[in-house]
Amino acid sequence: MRSLIAGNWKMHGTLAWARDQARRLAEKAASGLPCDVLICPPATLLGTVAEPLRNAGILVGAQDCHHATHGAFTGDIAATMLADLGCSHVLVGHSERRTIHRESSHDAMRKAVAAHQAGLIAIVCIGENRDERRAGKAFETAAGQLARSLPADATAANTVIAWEPVWAIGTGDTANAADVVAMHRLVKQQLSALLGDGVRVLYGGSVNPSNSRELLAIEHVDGLLVGGASLDPDIFWQIATDGAPD
Ligand code: 13P
Numbered sequence: 001m002r003s004l005i006a007g008n009w010k011m012h013g014t015l016a017w018a019r020d021q022a023r024r025l026a027e028k029a030a031s032g033l034p035c036d037v038l039i040c041p042p043a044t045l046l047g048t049v050a051e052p053l054r055n056a057g058i059l060v061g062a063q064d065c066h067h068a069t070h071g072a073f074t075g076d077i078a079a080t081m082l083a084d085l086g087c088s089h090v091l092v093g094h095s096e097r098r099t100i101h102r103e104s105s106h107d108a109m110r111k112a113v114a115a116h117q118a119g120l121i122a123i124v125c126i127g128e129n130r131d132e133r134r135a136g137k138a139f140e141t142a143a144g145q146l147a148r149s150l151p152a153d154a155t156a157a158n159t160v161i162a163w164e165p166v167w168a169i170g171t172g173d174t175a176n177a178a179d180v181v182a183m184h185r186l187v188k189q190q191l192s193a194l195l196g197d198g199v200r201v202l203y204g205g206s207v208n209p210s211n212s213r214e215l216l217a218i219e220h221v222d223g224l225l226v227g228g229a230s231l232d233p234d235i236f237w238q239i240a241t242d243g244a245p246d
Helices: 015-030 043-055 079-084 095-100 105-117 130-134 138-149 177-195 212-216 233-241
Strands: 004-008 036-040 059-062 089-092 121-126 159-163 200-204 223-226
Touching (some): 004 200, 015 043, 015 233, 043 059, 079 105, 089 105, 105 121, 105 138, 121 138, 130 138, 138 177, 159 177, 177 200, 177 212
Parallel strands (some): 004 036, 004 223, 036 059, 059 089, 089 121, 121 159, 159 200, 200 223
16 A cells, blocks of 8 residues: 655644745655655645645645534634645544544544545544553554544545554654554454455654654554654655655
8 A cells, every 4th residue: 555644734834934845845746756745734824835735746634624514613614625725635533632622533523524525535533642551441442433433434535544642642752563563453453344445544653754664664554644753844755755665
């Protein structure tokens, strides 16, 4: 399966910074895309970077969407609006949305439906926190989130799963190979029972150029969701290069 390397800029960046990022990424892409590369900027920057990135063959996604197509939802953004801006993907159920904004798996599922109806690929994020892992409930938590976050219309073509253990996000504490193997195997088994084979499963959490090659070599790891290390195009491209087929 072709790897997907996705960068989540989270809440970072001004227009000038984003233009420069897009220019530098496009320069790198001009010498060849190693794999599928996706950038998810904050919504304020999508209008500026979507076109130059897409012209360079880089996919563009958003970090969240609302479940409705329009209406009185102050501050929210519809999936249809993201599609209109040139997005092909949207993250739903990121742990920062689940924790800080108290979003549930049901919320993530409704957002995924909206994404699909707008023609977007939903990247459904799941992941246990440190307490759940310490209590031996990592698999149960991730499997429960996956079952409740996946909409009935999900297919391998319109859905990507990202396992991002919360304890590994922004901590430098990347999951070890054994943990990644075990979780990705479980998620793939669950997906193949629900949707058949071919759904991409990404790993996220403190990915950097010194661990990306090892992570991508693990069976059932079909790509990476990169936070902090995606803010520097040189570093991000090193990671993307590791996504090239052997
Ligand atoms: P870091 O790569 O900064 O740990 O963030 C991971 C993440 O949350 C990507 O969505």
